[in-house]
Amino acid sequence: MVLTKSLRLSGYKCFDYLHQQGFRFHGKLMTLRTVTPKPILLKKKNRQSQSAQSKFKCAISISHKVSKKAVTRNKLRRLLHDHLRNKISRIKNQPNAWALITLKPSSAPYESHEFLLKECDRLLSKAGLFR
Numbered sequence: 001m002v003l004t005k006s007l008r009l010s011g012y013k014c015f016d017y018l019h020q021q022g023f024r025f026h027g028k029l030m031t032l033r034t035v036t037p038k039p040i041l042l043k044k045k046n047r048q049s050q051s052a053q054s055k056f057k058c059a060i061s062i063s064h065k066v067s068k069k070a071v072t073r074n075k076l077r078r079l080l081h082d083h084l085r086n087k088i089s090r091i092k093n094q095p096n097a098w099a100l101i102t103l104k105p106s107s108a109p110y111e112s113h114e115f116l117l118k119e120c121d122r123l124l125s126k127a128g129l130f131r
Helices: 012-021 070-089 114-126
Strands: 023-026 030-035 057-061 098-103
Touching: 012 030, 012 057, 012 098, 030 114, 057 070, 070 114, 098 114
Parallel strands: 057 098
Antiparallel strands: 023 030, 030 098
């Protein structure tokens, strides 16, 4: 399953803001960028019902360097989306942050996704988003 629309981050202005102002947390398999939210950068249709939306928004970026096959990249994206969705549903107080997870090319050879999910958890706790 994918993240719900209220949890997904979209729009090039949001990504530019994350790349320019975000704090980076590096891991062996991925990089996490976090930044305080700036709702004015969201698309108009997403900005309208801010009270109903969650505080936490996330995006996942997987380049062609990780895998040339779209099937593999989508599988990894769905895996991370599902992991984040489950993690967020268990937490009462969502963190007030935007996050961008970028997989590194070194994450491709791992057949077991256990390492990838552990790395994700480690970076999220290091950033102070989830404990």
